[in-house]
Amino acid sequence: MVIDQAMRVVETEGIDKLSMRRVAEQLGASPMSLYRHVASKKELLGALAEEVMADLRPPGGDRSPRARVLAALEHAREAMSRHPWLLPVLLAQDPPPVRRPWLTEHVLDALLEAGLDESAAVCAYRSLWQYVTGHLLNAGREDAWRERAASAHTSDELATELEPFPVLRHALPRLASLDVHEQFTAGLEAQLDGFLATAERA
Amino acid sequence: MVIDQAMRVVETEGIDKLSMRRVAEQLGASPMSLYRHVASKKELLGALAEEVMADLRPPGGDRSPRARVLAALEHAREAMSRHPWLLPVLLAQDPPPVRRPWLTEHVLDALLEAGLDESAAVCAYRSLWQYVTGHLLNAGREDAWRERAASAHTSDELATELEPFPVLRHALPRLASLDVHEQFTAGLEAQLDGFLATAERA
DNA sequence: CAGGGATGCGTACGGTGTACACCATGTCCG
DNA sequence: CGGACATGGTGTACACCGTACGCATCCCTG
Numbered sequence: 001m002v003i004d005q006a007m008r009v010v011e012t013e014g015i016d017k018l019s020m021r022r023v024a025e026q027l028g029a030s031p032m033s034l035y036r037h038v039a040s041k042k043e044l045l046g047a048l049a050e051e052v053m054a055d056l057r058p059p060g061g062d063r064s065p066r067a068r069v070l071a072a073l074e075h076a077r078e079a080m081s082r083h084p085w086l087l088p089v090l091l092a093q094d095p096p097p098v099r100r101p102w103l104t105e106h107v108l109d110a111l112l113e114a115g116l117d118e119s120a121a122v123c124a125y126r127s128l129w130q131y132v133t134g135h136l137l138n139a140g141r142e143d144a145w146r147e148r149a150a151s152a153h154t155s156d157e158l159a160t161e162l163e164p165f166p167v168l169r170h171a172l173p174r175l176a177s178l179d180v181h182e183q184f185t186a187g188l189e190a191q192l193d194g195f196l197a198t199a200e201r202a
Numbered sequence: 203m204v205i206d207q208a209m210r211v212v213e214t215e216g217i218d219k220l221s222m223r224r225v226a227e228q229l230g231a232s233p234m235s236l237y238r239h240v241a242s243k244k245e246l247l248g249a250l251a252e253e254v255m256a257d258l259r260p261p262g263g264d265r266s267p268r269a270r271v272l273a274a275l276e277h278a279r280e281a282m283s284r285h286p287w288l289l290p291v292l293l294a295q296d297p298p299p300v301r302r303p304w305l306t307e308h309v310l311d312a313l314l315e316a317g318l319d320e321s322a323a324v325c326a327y328r329s330l331w332q333y334v335t336g337h338l339l340n341a342g343r344e345d346a347w348r349e350r351a352a353s354a355h356t357s358d359e360l361a362t363e364l365e366p367f368p369v370l371r372h373a374l375p376r377l378a379s380l381d382v383h384e385q386f387t388a389g390l391e392a393q394l395d396g397f398l399a400t401a402e403r404a
Numbered sequence: 405c406a407g408g409g410a411t412g413c414g415t416a417c418g419g420t421g422t423a424c425a426c427c428a429t430g431t432c433c434g
Numbered sequence: 435c436g437g438a439c440a441t442g443g444t445g446t447a448c449a450c451c452g453t454a455c456g457c458a459t460c461c462c463t464g
Contacts, residue, residue: 032414033412035453041452091339091343104365118372122373122377123384134219134332175328178325191398231443243421
């Protein structure tokens with residue numbers, strides 16, 4: 001019940017409005033009463049994260065291993081991008097909770113089927129996961145970047161600031177018009193294909 | 203002076219011991235006096251981040267473009283891993299500060315020289331950067347994961363918890379013995395080579 | 405019925421960022 | 435010289451936060 005209400009708060013008011021007092025208030029209870037159900041706020045957050053991760057089951061299908069990896073990670077990205085608070089919370093939890101690792105299982109399996117040996121598969125999985133998380137964490141700011149880039153044309157101040165960086169300045173419009181989702185799949189495919197290629201060579 | 207002292211606090215006591223009151227105290231001043239020099243704590247953190255980023259100049263050299271990209275990003279990883287607070291702070295800043303983008307300039311330049319067209323280079327740069335940040339954010343927890351993985355042999359509870367995930371369970375020892383730095387360069391090279399390969403095909 | 409554990413809650417402590425009003429000092433201009 | 439004004443410092447106060455501690459109340463069992 002507590003975590004349900006907490007989830008509701010997070011979803012409606014955002015993660016930084018989540019406080020013990022807020023949850024208790026909406027529950028018509030006193031702040032301290034929550035501690036009968038939850039050891040600490042950190043644990044509460046962990047429970048929230050686990051709840052979301054629990055139904056992070058990659059889509060099935062009888063596609064090629066490569067396609068399965070791409071689909072699984074794209075699915076994960078999409079799901080996690082709908083809960084922007086999730087990733088920071090997960091990263092703040094130590095030790096990392098065992099979170100029904102469907103994704104890991106699925107991707108590892110596909111990588112092995114694609115011909116990677118076990119240690120290469122593990123390495124590749126971690127790399128791909130890191131890429132996905134990195135993308136998610138940066139993606140929120142892309143809009144701000146875009147504005148910044150767009151204003152480079154008009155703002156003299158920014159123009160002179162970028163004076164020592166000719167390549168960047170010239171490429172700035174491209175950066176502004178970059179489609180976030182396209183860029184995600186491009187990077188994902190590049191990395192995966194890189195791994196598959198080195199596996200092939202061995 | 204304020205930011206210098208703040209930097210000192212962060213370096214010696216960690217980022218979460220940084221508070222206006224703490225800095226003021228060490229400066230022998232009152233908390234509110236800081237606000238004459240800094241608009242808010244957020245701005246203070248931004249200034250700290252910028253200070254570190256300012257001397258994030260990738261190493262030069264007359265190597266191949268590929269080697270230059272790798273060296274630049276490895277340099278960035280190494281530098282940022284020495285300041286674990288940096289990346290979270292950067293990601294919390296909106297809008298992202300213009301932070302003397304030596305790295306961007308350097309990598310973009312190398313990518314263009316490697317034969318990518320401008321929009322591909324921009325896309326690749328963002329992907330690579332996202333990978334680096336993702337790696338850094340996850341890397342701190344690797345030790346905890348390693349412990350967790352190591353305890354899988356002994357702990358029955360974890361063993362039964364992993365029962366529905368045979369592939370993962372079998373691969374767990376590999377995960378535990380993964381060298382973080384090797385994994386970083388492997389993923390980096392895979393992604394970069396993937397981008398270079400698709401550029402070649404075009 | 406007596407006792408005891410589970411559960412809820414009120415109070416309080418120590419911490420945070422910062423709005424606001426006030427004061428000290430120096431600098432410049434009429 | 436006298437007063438305006440900018441610059442920096444301070445003390446108080448507010449609105450929060452997480453949570454340690456101890457007391458009150460309930461139900462369940464012996």
